[in-house]
Amino acid sequence: MSSTTPNKILQPLLVTVVILGCFMTIFFTYFKPSNYYWLNGQSTVSPHQVKSSISTTKNESVITVLVWLWPFGARFALDVCSSKYNTEGxxxxADRNLYKKSDAVVFHHRDIHGDLSNLPSQQRPSFQxxxxxxxxxxxxxxxxxxxxxxxxLTLNYRQDSDIKATYGLIVPAxxxxxxxxxxxxxxxxWIVSNWSPNHARIKYYNELKNxxxxxxxxxxxxxxxxxxxYAPIVSSCKFYLSFENSIHVDYITxxxxxxxSLGTVPVALGTTRQNYENFIQGDAFIHVDDFSSPKELAEYLLFMDKTQDMYLRFFKWRRHFKSYPYDSWAERMCHVCVYLKLHKEYKSINNLNKWYWG
Structure with missing residues (x-):
């Protein structure tokens, strides 16, 4: 057999090996198969899984607040913290699919079912x-x-709540x-919708109207x-009966x-005068407790109606301050966000019943 025969066989084989080697080099340079991590001694994780993991990681620079239950079923705009209330981040x-990524979940008490069946069934994340x-x-x-x-945490009108949610503030003018x-x-x-003969305000009104x-x-x-x-009517009244539907500490609505805020003097019936004065100057309003009877209050209001100079004294506080009523659930949610930015520590309510219902 001629010696050139093996050479004829080996030469094409070597060329094939070289071409295959070049192809594999180029292939692995630009494409990493799903078992790439296994080849490098790591567990098998596909690029798709890595991308998915990154997209579901919580953004630490943004506080996410999930409204689990719309208050009284009323929906409201959720994207207003920055544009309307100057609160960034x-x-x-209200997307419950974001439950596991949410820093906080807000539950409106009056919308919680008695058997708690409409609360989350998933485990609460440790940071939430x-x-x-x-x-x-x-x-x-x-x-x-x-x-x-x-x-x-609590979000409530009481001054000892974690996140204070008063119905208004007296702010600088x-x-x-x-x-x-x-x-x-x-x-x-007086404007009233809910009428109950047992309310203190109804009993007081029934005497005052005489x-x-x-x-x-x-x-x-x-x-x-x-x-x-509402605003044109209330602003056209010298006095307004600011009668609360129940009497509790800090409950000023x-x-x-x-x-x-509309330039009308409130006649307060609710918590004590001293409690009101924790929020506003005492000469800005009238309290029913200042008088021995509804008849005496009526006589005082009639007197004020005839003495303009004395009536105007109720507005001296307006030289330096004004009333800012809160009327937006969205603003409350922005307050939650601000609180969470400032308070990273762990907190738990151990006796809600005693704190609120006593």
Missing amino acids: CFIT KWIWLNLESPTHSPLLPGLNTLFN ETEEDFVPPKKDKLVC HIQIQLYGRAFRRYLSNED EKFYKPL
């Missing part, structure tokens, strides 16, 4: 805080079994100048006011703050 959502939201008084908040040690109240053509006004004329509005009197009509 807040992501407010559950927040109990309730702006109603204990009288109008059912005590539900199973909530006593369930929450990390932009400029210092004497306040001129709007034109008045009514002496005393001594002074009161302009009445609201569902209870079949004179419903639209949102557009929009019934007090809104008339203040």
Whole structure:
């Protein structure tokens, strides 16, 4: 056999090996198969799995607040923290699919089922805080079994709440100048929807009406006011009956703050005068406890109606301050975000029932 025969066989084989080697080099340079990590002594994880893992990692620079239950079923805009309230780094959502990524979950008390069946069934992430939201008084908040040690934080009107949610604030005025109240053509006004003969406010009104004329509005009197009509009506009254539906510490609602903001003097019935004065100067309002009877209050209001100079003294505080009523659930959620940015520590409510219902 001629010696050239093996050479004829080996040469094509060597060329094939070289070409195959070049191809494999180029292939592994630009493409890593799914077992690439196994080839490098690591567990088998595909590039798709890595990408998925990155996309579901919690963004530490943004606080995510999940609204689990819409308060009273009323939906509201969630993307307003930055544009409306100058609060950056807040992501407010109602998407329950983001439960595991949420820094906090807010639960509105009045919308929680008695058997707690509409609370999350998934395990709570270790970093996540559950927040109990309730702006109603204990009288109008059912005590539900199973909530006593369930929450990390409270969002409530009380001053000893973790996140304070008062119905309004007295804030500095932009400029210092004497306040001129709007034109008045009514002496005393009252708007009420929920009527219960057992309420202290109803008993007081039933006596007061015998001594002074009161302009009445609201569902209870079949004179419903639209949102557009509210401000013109209230601002046209010299005095407004800011009568709360129940009497509890710090429970001072929009019934007090809104008339203040509109240039009307509130006549308060609720917590003590001293408690009111924790929030506003004492000469900005009238308290029913200042008088021995509804008849004496009526006589005082009639006297104020005839003495303009004395009436204007109720607005001296407006030279330096103004009333800011909160009227947005969204703003409350932004407050939650701000709190979480400042408070990273662990917190837990160990006895909600005793704290709120006593």
